Amino acid sequence: MKKAFSVLLVLCFLLGIVFAGIVPSENLQYIVEDVHGKVGGTLYYYSISDPKTFNPAFAQETSSTDITGIMWDSLVDFGKNDDIRGGNLALDWEVTPEGNGWTFTIRKGLQWSDGHPLTAEDVYWTFKNIWFVPENCLSTYDVITDAQGRPPQIEKLDENRVKIWYREPYAVGLRQIGGVQVFPKHIVEPVLAAGKWKEFWTLADVNKLVGSGPMLVSEYLPDQRVVLKRNPYYFRVDPAGNRLPYFDTLIFISVPNLNTAQLKFEAGELDYLAPQAAQYPNLKAQAAAKKWDVGICGPTYSTLFLAFNQHSPTKEQQYWFRNKKFRNALSCAIDRETMIEVIYNGLAQPQWGPVSPASPFYDPAVEDLAATFDIAKSRAILKEAGFTWNAEGKLIDDRGIQVKFLLTTNAGNNQRETACNLMVDTFGQIGIDVIFNPIDFNTLVGALTATGNWETMVMGLTGGPDPHSGSNVNRIDGDLHFWNIHPDVGTWADPDNYWISNEEWQIDRIFRDQVREMDEEARWQMFADYQRLFVEEAPLVYTVQALRLYAKKAELKGTDPGSSSSPPILWNLWGLYRE
Amino acid sequence: MLKFIIRRLILSIPVLLGVSILSFLIISAAPGNFLDVFRLDPSISRETVQRLEREFGFDKDPFTQYLTWLFQVVKGNWGYSFQFKQPVFNLIWQRLGATLLLSLTTLVFSWAIGIPLGIYAALKQYSFKDQLSSVIAFLGLSIPSFFFSLLFLYFASRTRLFPIGGMLSVNSSQMNTWELIVDYLWHVIGPAVTLGFSGLAGIMRQMRGQFLDQLHMDYVEFAKAKGMPRKVVFYKHALRNAINPLITIFGYSLSGLLGGAVLTETVFGWPGMGRLVIQALTAQDLYLVMASLMVSSLMLIIGNLAADILLALVDPRIRYRFH
Numbered sequence: 098m099k100k101a102f103s104v105l106l107v108l109c110f111l112l113g114i115v116f117a118g119i120v121p122s123e124n125l126q127y128i129v130e131d132v133h134g135k136v137g138g139t140l141y142y143y144s145i146s147d148p149k150t151f152n153p154a155f156a157q158e159t160s161s162t163d164i165t166g167i168m169w170d171s172l173v174d175f176g177k178n179d180d181i182r183g184g185n186l187a188l189d190w191e192v193t194p195e196g197n198g199w200t201f202t203i204r205k206g207l208q209w210s211d212g213h214p215l216t217a218e219d220v221y222w223t224f225k226n227i228w229f230v231p232e233n234c235l236s237t238y239d240v241i242t243d244a245q246g247r248p249p250q251i252e253k254l255d256e257n258r259v260k261i262w263y264r265e266p267y268a269v270g271l272r273q274i275g276g277v278q279v280f281p282k283h284i285v286e287p288v289l290a291a292g293k294w295k296e297f298w299t300l301a302d303v304n305k306l307v308g309s310g311p312m313l314v315s316e317y318l319p320d321q322r323v324v325l326k327r328n329p330y331y332f333r334v335d336p337a338g339n340r341l342p343y344f345d346t347l348i349f350i351s352v353p354n355l356n357t358a359q360l361k362f363e364a365g366e367l368d369y370l371a372p373q374a375a376q377y378p379n380l381k382a383q384a385a386a387k388k389w390d391v392g393i394c395g396p397t398y399s400t401l402f403l404a405f406n407q408h409s410p411t412k413e414q415q416y417w418f419r420n421k422k423f424r425n426a427l428s429c430a431i432d433r434e435t436m437i438e439v440i441y442n443g444l445a446q447p448q449w450g451p452v453s454p455a456s457p458f459y460d461p462a463v464e465d466l467a468a469t470f471d472i473a474k475s476r477a478i479l480k481e482a483g484f485t486w487n488a489e490g491k492l493i494d495d496r497g498i499q500v501k502f503l504l505t506t507n508a509g510n511n512q513r514e515t516a517c518n519l520m521v522d523t524f525g526q527i528g529i530d531v532i533f534n535p536i537d538f539n540t541l542v543g544a545l546t547a548t549g550n551w552e553t554m555v556m557g558l559t560g561g562p563d564p565h566s567g568s569n570v571n572r573i574d575g576d577l578h579f580w581n582i583h584p585d586v587g588t589w590a591d592p593d594n595y596w597i598s599n600e601e602w603q604i605d606r607i608f609r610d611q612v613r614e615m616d617e618e619a620r621w622q623m624f625a626d627y628q629r630l631f632v633e634e635a636p637l638v639y640t641v642q643a644l645r646l647y648a649k650k651a652e653l654k655g656t657d658p659g660s661s662s663s664p665p666i667l668w669n670l671w672g673l674y675r676e
Numbered sequence: 677m678l679k680f681i682i683r684r685l686i687l688s689i690p691v692l693l694g695v696s697i698l699s700f701l702i703i704s705a706a707p708g709n710f711l712d713v714f715r716l717d718p719s720i721s722r723e724t725v726q727r728l729e730r731e732f733g734f735d736k737d738p739f740t741q742y743l744t745w746l747f748q749v750v751k752g753n754w755g756y757s758f759q760f761k762q763p764v765f766n767l768i769w770q771r772l773g774a775t776l777l778l779s780l781t782t783l784v785f786s787w788a789i790g791i792p793l794g795i796y797a798a799l800k801q802y803s804f805k806d807q808l809s810s811v812i813a814f815l816g817l818s819i820p821s822f823f824f825s826l827l828f829l830y831f832a833s834r835t836r837l838f839p840i841g842g843m844l845s846v847n848s849s850q851m852n853t854w855e856l857i858v859d860y861l862w863h864v865i866g867p868a869v870t871l872g873f874s875g876l877a878g879i880m881r882q883m884r885g886q887f888l889d890q891l892h893m894d895y896v897e898f899a900k901a902k903g904m905p906r907k908v909v910f911y912k913h914a915l916r917n918a919i920n921p922l923i924t925i926f927g928y929s930l931s932g933l934l935g936g937a938v939l940t941e942t943v944f945g946w947p948g949m950g951r952l953v954i955q956a957l958t959a960q961d962l963y964l965v966m967a968s969l970m971v972s973s974l975m976l977i978i979g980n981l982a983a984d985i986l987l988a989l990v991d992p993r994i995r996y997r998f999h
Contacts, residue, residue, distance in 0.1 A: 149759040320947030353945040360833040539708025569718040
């Protein structure tokens with residue numbers, strides 16, 4: 098927060114200069130970005146699947162949100178790692194005296210892409226009528242409500258200020274409120290009144306789009322391309338007084354898969370490519386000759402873990418899977434280095450804890466708890482836990498039952514299938530018979546959320562910069578606390594045979610308390626404890642984490658790729674230019 | 677004839693009904709539904725998933741869902757796509773044109789080359805040129821079209837002679853009609869050739885075989901002996917008899933116009949129905965899948981009907997009579 102304020106102060110200072118020198122006629126409170134580019138041109142990007150809708154309230158997958166994110170801005174600006182960079186539509190904000198909300202000051206002189214003024218009324222109206230009404234959006238209501246599912250309150254103080262507050266201090270509130278988009282009341286109000294909001298701003302409504310972001314869609318041809326043109330009223334400028342963005346046009350060319358995208362990139366038809374690890378060495382080798390920049394953005398927020406069902410339908414397995422030592426022993430028997438080489442061509446890193454190194458909440462101390470591949474150590478832990486080996490070298494527990502289980506993942510996902518095969522091999526080395534049985538994704542979801550009919554599985558969930566996004570996974574009564582589901586949530590869990598370890602209680606406690614902790618330092622410490630507890634307890638055994646890669650033409654300048662969930666170079670679309 | 681056509685069209689209604697019941701039940705029997713992705717998203721609450729279940733009608737049993745769908749279809753409402761929030765037929769219409777364009781170009785390509793080549797090969801039986809065309813035909817029949825497409829794309833990217841997928845260039849909105857046609861032809865060569873090659877080979881072999889059969893018939897010998905000019909014997913008498921089975925094949929290939937190019941469309945990034953349908957299938961976008969299945973079934977029925985009518989027109993021995 099301190100950092101955000103100091104950035105804001107600098108911005109305000111710069112604003113003063115700009116006001117004095119370049120644009121005295123208008124009273125728009127610009128954001129001056131420190132970029133020095135050339136105006137004009139077209140940026141050629143690609144998309145593997147088409148957007149499904151242009152309506153941000155109903156956009157779900159990234160092919161849609163990547164584009165709606167460009168067209169509508171939110172109150173707060175997020176940077177390359179989804180970190181809070183400063184104000185966006187909001188000039189600044191201050192925490193209310195009670196500490197449970199924020200008073201946002203909206204920039205003066207903002208305009209929608211049709212020239213209509215954008216004021217605090219639009220902000221107030223959007224929250225009140227779209228985001229606070231579950232029926233009027235797909236899942237954003239879930240995002241902005243507090244930990245108990247209660248929406249915040251909003252009040253319009255005057256023409257420039259709105260106050261948004263929760264019933265009690267809510268640590269992630271700013272990130273969540275500041276991240277949702279604001280719509281033009283003068284366009285959406287009549288549509289909503291007519292009951293047509295759900296069918297508004299579909300792909301057929303290109304000519305009805307009125308937004309606040311740097312660019313707006315001007316043409317959409319199904320499975321061919323989406324063309325975006327610059328918004329002449331966008332509120333960012335460079336120090337020379339050029340209104341941003343630099344590019345006039347951004348074209349998403351539709352490609353069927355990443356291989357075709359690579360061919361198009363190599364042929365010079367695309368300016369940018371996010372290659373997979375398998376494509377990387379080839380691109381890197383050509384980089385100098387073809388004048389490309391090829392590199393690594395950093396770790397992503399994706400995860401790949403091994404989970405044990407503590408309510409497994411096979412009863413004797415529950416006894417092993419609830420044993421923390423058993424899980425830790427298996428963690429030592431996962432050969433992460435080989436996984437990185439085989440699955441990711443070496444372009445990945447081992448992951449030890451539940452928080453990605455890209456997150457500001459990552460505590461490097463988890464690396465000290467790392468369970469490096471060591472069969473002897475794994476066997477020693479198993480022995481200590483009372484397991485022994487029979488004459489054939491198979492692992493048996495202290496009741497004499499041979500340890501064996503099914504391992505599953507969603508069929509067709511090569512990376513996960515390879516990870517499973519490697520595990521089958523190394524678990525065999527400690528005497529465990531693992532049968533690998535990949536199943537269809539939908540069946541897998543059914544097993545996880547409806548029937549509980551699984552033993553162990555390799556899965557991934559996408560996290561975010563703030564570990565709070567994993568609340569639903571970490572709280573013991575969370576819907577996605579699937580490895581040890583609460584009997585109230587999952588009918589397959591037997592209430593008489595339900596057991597929660599001390600560590601799980603503590604993690605649950607942390608996730609309940611952290612949302613009320615407004616002090617960043619204290620909250621960081623809570624999440625550090627969470628990461629340590631999680632690695633020690635190992636309810637999920639994390640494996641490896643892919644690195645995000647990029648390849649771009651060297652003539653494309655101003656890029657600053659990061660781990661952001663949006664396309665890695667488009668978070669600062671306003672600052673990109675061609676030399 | 678008209679009576680025959682009407683009768684065939686009326687008979688197609690129970691067929692379509694059967695197809696729709698079977699498809700709907702099979703889709704419903706498949707595990708999970710469109711909301712599965714939502715269930716695994718930590719940011720979406722159970723209440724939201726339940727609300728969407730009610731909204732999409734997943735809380736009802738499959739039979740009720742089917743009857744609701746059928747009732748709406750009879751009223752002319754084919755439903756909304758879950759993903760796109762648009763009426764399904766708008767989505768299919770948008771892409772139907774591209775698919776038909778590709779299929780028709782391919783059809784013209786394979787027939788316009790296959791038939792003459794077959795005739796030529798039959799007339800020059802066992803010559804070097806005949807052997808050569810046979811070798812090419814067997815190659816065409818044995819290479820899977822998707823693999824051939826990949827080879828073509830590789831070729832295009834290495835030589836830059838052809839575009840890498842797509843139907844029109846990025847700047848197509850600034851082109852005039854002639855430029856558009858040239859641009860389209862330049863783009864369509866890859867998919868049409870790779871898709872049409874196996875068809876071409878099949879047609880050529882069929883044509884050659886049928887024509888040779890006819891050439892060895894007694895009536896041909898007789899006509900030749902009578903001193904009839906060779907051209908008249910071959911092209912007026914033998915060819916007309918040889919072409920009959922190919923008309924039937926032609927009718928069936930009409931039915932494949934919409935669904936026959938899914939793989940090629942996917943490889944070449946052709947903006948047709950194939951990619952839409954595959955996406956709808958993987959996302960379990962129920963009503964979109966249903967609508968595309970119904971359109972394909974309808975095309976199959978129309979294609980068969982067209983084949984029968986064409987046969988009647990070409991072969992004077994065939995008359996459809998229903999009293």
